[in-house]
Amino acid sequence: MLQEFFENIADFKILMKTHQVVVSGSLVLQLLLPRDRISWPVTDMDIYVPCGTGQHIANYLNIKGYSNITETLPPHTRYQFSQSHIHNVMTFTRLQRTIDVIVSISSNPLLPIFCFHSTTVMNYFNADIFFSAYPSLTTNFKALINPFRFESSKPTSVFKRCLDKYVACGFLFAFNPNAWDVASNKTVHECQEDYNCPHRMRTSVDNGCFRFNFGDSNGLHSDDMADDIGPPVTWMLGGHMCNSENMSHSFLSTLS
Numbered sequence: 281m282l283q284e285f286f287e288n289i290a291d292f293k294i295l296m297k298t299h300q301v302v303v304s305g306s307l308v309l310q311l312l313l314p315r316d317r318i319s320w321p322v323t324d325m326d327i328y329v330p331c332g333t334g335q336h337i338a339n340y341l342n343i344k345g346y347s348n349i350t351e352t353l354p355p356h357t358r359y360q361f362s363q364s365h366i367h368n369v370m371t372f373t374r375l376q377r378t379i380d381v382i383v384s385i386s387s388n389p390l391l392p393i394f395c396f397h398s399t400t401v402m403n404y405f406n407a408d409i410f411f412s413a414y415p416s417l418t419t420n421f422k423a424l425i426n427p428f429r430f431e432s433s434k435p436t437s438v439f440k441r442c443l444d445k446y447v448a449c450g451f452l453f454a455f456n457p458n459a460w461d462v463a464s465n466k467t468v469h470e471c472q473e474d475y476n477c478p479h480r481m482r483t484s485v486d487n488g489c490f491r492f493n494f495g496d497s498n499g500l501h502s503d504d505m506a507d508d509i510g511p512p513v514t515w516m517l518g519g520h521m522c523n524s525e526n527m528s529h530s531f532l533s534t535l536s
């Protein structure tokens with residue numbers, strides 16, 4: 281997958297290790313799903329980097345032949361960006377390939393990933409691990425919508441377009457698992473206990489996550505792996521309670 285973007289993969293792995301770079305977005309989702317269900321081409325890659333490293337990453341991409349075409353921080357999206365834990369986005373292209381560099385507002389490059397539109401894309405890999413926050417939902421083509429995007433406004437047409445490509449390959453979207461459980465006569469999930477309940481407080485090292493170590497660091501425990509990219513992330517999607525109209529607020533932070 282990476283060789284679609286770089287001739288020297290080892291070189292990019294060193295960059296990922298030394299600058300806490302992670303790859304996320306729809307490119308990474310392809311690692312979880314059957315190849316014949318993917319309807320989008322491998323031409324775009326999103327990389328997430330800590331605050332303060334954007335210029336170094338830009339220099340690296342320039343050396344590799346990528347041109348910086350845009351840097352996005354228009355005034356009308358500034359508020360939304362900070363809510364998304366994103367400082368700015370730089371877009372680079374080379375031939376038919378595009379790389380978006382998403383710079384976090386903090387030293388943790390992972391926080392923006394948990395602000396994504398849905399659980400479909402709450403996955404990433406770095407030089408050592410592959411991580412998925414909602415593996416059982418995702419591999420069953422189900423996804424929770426992140427209510428964070430709906431608290432202040434209704435879903436926009438841009439948001440709907442974001443989901444379109446996932447709907448096209450068979451994903452079902454809902455605000456909580458009851459929508460699928462009731463429809464399929466399955467036992468309704470245990471609210472606030474089930475890892476797939478949006479009102480359960482989650483951490484990036486809990487048993488609801490999938491974490492596969494493919495790096496060459498032998499004998500690492502999960503805590504050590506988490507330290508590789510900063511402290512574990514804690515989050516709760518929140519939104520309307522699964523069985524009532526009461527609201528539960530979203531939460532996102534890092535443990536320290």
Ligand SMILES: [Zn+2]
Pocket residue numbers: 456469470471472477478479522
């Ligand atoms: Zn629930």
